[in-house]
Amino acid sequence: MSSSTVAMPPTHYLNNGLTLKSWLFTKDHKRIALLYLVAVTFFFMVGAAFAVAIRLELATPAGDLLSDENYNRVFTMHGVMMVFFFLIPAVPAILGNFLIPLQIGAKDLAFPKLNLLSFYIYFVGSLFTMYSIVSGGLDTGWTFYTPFSTVASTSAVVPAALGIFINGFSGILTGLNFIVTIHKMRAPGMTWFRLPLFVWAHYATSLIQVLGTPVLAITIVLVAAERIFGFGLFNPAVGGDPVLFQHLFWFYSHPAVYIMILPAMGIISELVAASARKQVFGYTFVAFASIGIAVIGFLVWGHHMFVSGESVYAALVFSVLSFIVAVPSAVKVFNWIATMYRGSVSWETPMFYVAGFIGLFAIGGLTGLFLASMGLDVHLTDTYFIVAHFHYVMVGGTIMGYLGGIHFWWPKITGRMYNDLLGRVSAVVIFVGFNLTFFPQFVVGYLGMPRRYHAYPEEFQVLNVLSSAGASVLAVGYLMPLFYLAYSLKYGEIAGDNPFGAVGLEWNTTSPPPTENFKTTPVVTWEAYEYPTPVEGHVV
Amino acid sequence: MADHSQHHIVPKSTYYLIFTALMLGTGLTWWIATIDLGAMNNVIMLSIAVTKATLVILFFMHVKYSPKLTGTVIIGAVFWLLIMLVMTMNDYFTRDWLHFG
Numbered sequence A: 001m002s003s004s005t006v007a008m009p010p011t012h013y014l015n016n017g018l019t020l021k022s023w024l025f026t027k028d029h030k031r032i033a034l035l036y037l038v039a040v041t042f043f044f045m046v047g048a049a050f051a052v053a054i055r056l057e058l059a060t061p062a063g064d065l066l067s068d069e070n071y072n073r074v075f076t077m078h079g080v081m082m083v084f085f086f087l088i089p090a091v092p093a094i095l096g097n098f099l100i101p102l103q104i105g106a107k108d109l110a111f112p113k114l115n116l117l118s119f120y121i122y123f124v125g126s127l128f129t130m131y132s133i134v135s136g137g138l139d140t141g142w143t144f145y146t147p148f149s150t151v152a153s154t155s156a157v158v159p160a161a162l163g164i165f166i167n168g169f170s171g172i173l174t175g176l177n178f179i180v181t182i183h184k185m186r187a188p189g190m191t192w193f194r195l196p197l198f199v200w201a202h203y204a205t206s207l208i209q210v211l212g213t214p215v216l217a218i219t220i221v222l223v224a225a226e227r228i229f230g231f232g233l234f235n236p237a238v239g240g241d242p243v244l245f246q247h248l249f250w251f252y253s254h255p256a257v258y259i260m261i262l263p264a265m266g267i268i269s270e271l272v273a274a275s276a277r278k279q280v281f282g283y284t285f286v287a288f289a290s291i292g293i294a295v296i297g298f299l300v301w302g303h304h305m306f307v308s309g310e311s312v313y314a315a316l317v318f319s320v321l322s323f324i325v326a327v328p329s330a331v332k333v334f335n336w337i338a339t340m341y342r343g344s345v346s347w348e349t350p351m352f353y354v355a356g357f358i359g360l361f362a363i364g365g366l367t368g369l370f371l372a373s374m375g376l377d378v379h380l381t382d383t384y385f386i387v388a389h390f391h392y393v394m395v396g397g398t399i400m401g402y403l404g405g406i407h408f409w410w411p412k413i414t415g416r417m418y419n420d421l422l423g424r425v426s427a428v429v430i431f432v433g434f435n436l437t438f439f440p441q442f443v444v445g446y447l448g449m450p451r452r453y454h455a456y457p458e459e460f461q462v463l464n465v466l467s468s469a470g471a472s473v474l475a476v477g478y479l480m481p482l483f484y485l486a487y488s489l490k491y492g493e494i495a496g497d498n499p500f501g502a503v504g505l506e507w508n509t510t511s512p513p514p515t516e517n518f519k520t521t522p523v524v525t526w527e528a529y530e531y532p533t534p535v536e537g538h539v540v
Numbered sequence B: 001m002a003d004h005s006q007h008h009i010v011p012k013s014t015y016y017l018i019f020t021a022l023m024l025g026t027g028l029t030w031w032i033a034t035i036d037l038g039a040m041n042n043v044i045m046l047s048i049a050v051t052k053a054t055l056v057i058l059f060f061m062h063v064k065y066s067p068k069l070t071g072t073v074i075i076g077a078v079f080w081l082l083i084m085l086v087m088t089m090n091d092y093f094t095r096d097w098l099h100f101g
């Protein structure tokens, strides 16, 4: 990185209007992205606070810190906050919002007002769900399984469900905005196969959001309707079918995992190319792998129901399809590694996060194959093995990608550099803390410890203490960036337009970019990731 | 979009015609409900409903006069709905094919 004296551009999106109003009513996609950054970080903190309570309770075998009923409320709210208000919006609403117009050479998204509306819908939805915390909590698990959620639970199901229903429209509108933007707003010369893979990943994600989220919304309305009016939709006592709820819920909620992981994979593609200074190996394969994951991801939901009474034949079909969806994911991982091969890989902070992502996502993905096998799933389902598996994918994968992206584009977003050493240390601390937290859960789950209980037999204590200790290391890892990134806002070195020497339109404008992104509309005459051919033995 | 300039104006009579067809469909649904057709009950009822929905989408929602892309999007959405229904029925219709144990 060059340390020559560069100055901040005199005008940019951050100093174009300094009043609170200029932020809260902004139509600039970059400012809306930062509004999301603040809100999403807040909900991550809320979700994390509930995680702390869970790990404290599980440090001892006895249910001594929380009553069983309160423990139900705590792990439910941990899941709801993390899934619906952190993981799903995190990458698309923050980095997608900020980067898609920049990467395709547009002035903004296609519908800037709709973009602002999406943010406020998200905000209002979160208020309803937060209200449920103080009005009796929610004890159904984030999955709202019926008939417990509709007839038995005494907690605040309706406000929580309403909040998630409202929040769904935020995701739908963001997805719609991205699809139209990518179709209609590309700069001259920016053909589909010159698009950065980050954009392809978001296109695939947007398809899932537009096609899947309405089903979740309707399902949640049906839960509320059964709860309020006593309809016999899911309650077997009055002719309903609880498995029907699971079909409808997972039709959205399995693809929702891809809403979390696909954008993170898009980030990884960008970071690998920039760190290895090479074109992504098999660009078209990686691009179509995103679309493949989005489509096949809709055909596998029944793997959540192998033990809930689904037919053996259907389980077989869903099992096979679940194996197939692993193929495009593996294509991506192999292509990233092939990209690094013989590249001049520079080990700055983003690359540390890439390495973390690949390590954790590989374990998360491979254990997914264990669970897609029907026989093994019968033993492992509803144990801590499942908990470990989806945390490896959703936390190890998505958050590693998200933080890698934040570190990579931070100089573009703020115009300043953070301390790279601290960045690398945070990635290592998170990687170590994460494995210490969740690897023991694979073991304890395999040994038979069920999820969602506040007490457990004494022989499981060692593994649980390891997990709780790991969680505190992980917490340090997550808190570190908060401090050094905040510090960099005022004291960080001025980054310059392109501190990582990356290609891509977002690096062809100032850091931070002007409100209109580019002084003149760029004309693209080069392919994606057109890095100069590396010289043998050359170190950047 | 280029198609904006050639905004199609639908004569009122078309709307009345479609409205009449929808009302007839409703009447037909009511009348058939009084006859027990066994397994065909659902098939016939749903066929009438789908026909009515198609009429609404094509004429009242102007899809018949819209660019092809609009139609493609709607077909995509309906196809996704079919995925949900078919794969769910794939469970319900095969419950007694095989049993554990």
Ligand SMILES: [Cu+2]
Binding pocket: A253, A254, A300, A301, A303, A304
């Ligand atoms: Cu799944």
